[in-house]
Amino acid sequence: MILVDREGAMVTVTINRPQFLNTLTHELIMGLTETIKEWSARKDIRLMILTGSGDRAFIGGVDVRAMKDLDPGGAERFITDLHRCFLAIRQAELIVLASINGFALGGGLEMAASCDLRLASDNARFGMPEVRVGIPSVIEAAVLPRLIGLGRAAELVYRGEMIDAVEAERIGLINKRVPQEVLREATRQWADRILQNGPTAMILQKKLIAQWMELNLSESIAAGIRAFRECFQTQEPREGMKAFLEKRPPVYP
Numbered sequence: 001m002i003l004v005d006r007e008g009a010m011v012t013v014t015i016n017r018p019q020f021l022n023t024l025t026h027e028l029i030m031g032l033t034e035t036i037k038e039w040s041a042r043k044d045i046r047l048m049i050l051t052g053s054g055d056r057a058f059i060g061g062v063d064v065r066a067m068k069d070l071d072p073g074g075a076e077r078f079i080t081d082l083h084r085c086f087l088a089i090r091q092a093e094l095i096v097l098a099s100i101n102g103f104a105l106g107g108g109l110e111m112a113a114s115c116d117l118r119l120a121s122d123n124a125r126f127g128m129p130e131v132r133v134g135i136p137s138v139i140e141a142a143v144l145p146r147l148i149g150l151g152r153a154a155e156l157v158y159r160g161e162m163i164d165a166v167e168a169e170r171i172g173l174i175n176k177r178v179p180q181e182v183l184r185e186a187t188r189q190w191a192d193r194i195l196q197n198g199p200t201a202m203i204l205q206k207k208l209i210a211q212w213m214e215l216n217l218s219e220s221i222a223a224g225i226r227a228f229r230e231c232f233q234t235q236e237p238r239e240g241m242k243a244f245l246e247k248r249p250p251v252y253p
Contacts, residue, residue: 001028002035003053010191011039012049021060022052024107026078033085040092046199047191048092050115051099052108055180058100058124059108064133082107083139086114090140090210093203095194099187100124100174105162110140113147116206118173119187120165121180126173127162146213148173198236199252 003014013035015022024032039045052058062082070078089096089111098112100120105127112118112126128137128144137157144153148171156163169177178186194202204227211223231237236252243250 009046018054021057023063036088057102058104061106086140089114121183124165129160132160
């Protein structure tokens with residue numbers, strides 16, 4: 001159910017249930033969490049692309065059949081495990097790029113929102129339909145107000161209706177929309193550009209963005225000063241600035 005393809009410092013992780021719109025089962029959630037943690041722990045991997053098989057769905061949400069018979073205790077365990085999967089993405093010490101090739105619904109949209117950047121095909125559709133099956137949108141749905149504002153997030157979770165890629169780009173839910181036929185190449189171009197940047201700087205930047213979401217302004221600035229100092233404990237700033245002055249690409253370790 002999970003395909004992994006490594007190329008240099010980049011790994012592509014593909015949810016492979018196209019016949020079920022790549023919806024998530026409990027087994028798949030647990031396997032995906034371990035896959036993300038495993039590759040994040042590797043120092044030779046700096047970027048992960050997360051996508052779905054086929055051209056119909058990124059992740060069409062959680063498979064309803066996996067939830068319909070849960071009791072309260074089972075529901076809590078299930079949703080906690082799903083949160084741990086999303087948390088693994090947010091805490092991964094690498095950049096996670098969502099390549100959204102179709103439906104991103106419910107947990108699929110939460111997974112995309114947990115990623116650092118989001119590219120989508122022009123046939124992608126986004127929604128939080130949980131209320132339509134009698135449950136609230138929870139866990140990483142809490143990221144949505146920070147990403148697109150409280151009003152637009154409320155509209156998604158209260159109405160349970162889908163929006164298209166044009167609207168998703170307009171409100172900042174995705175970073176860029178491209179034609180379906182060039183999504184893979186566009187994702188690769190973004191990945192290649194990110195991999196040209198300083199490895200330590202990228203990890204520190206991801207941690208800072210997470211802190212900016214939690215801390216007040218003064219604390220965020222203080223965290224930035226610490227990160228700036230930490231980066232200079234490596235040779236990356238010296239190499240990056242030297243390369244800039246010499247008008248050549250930097251060579252990072």
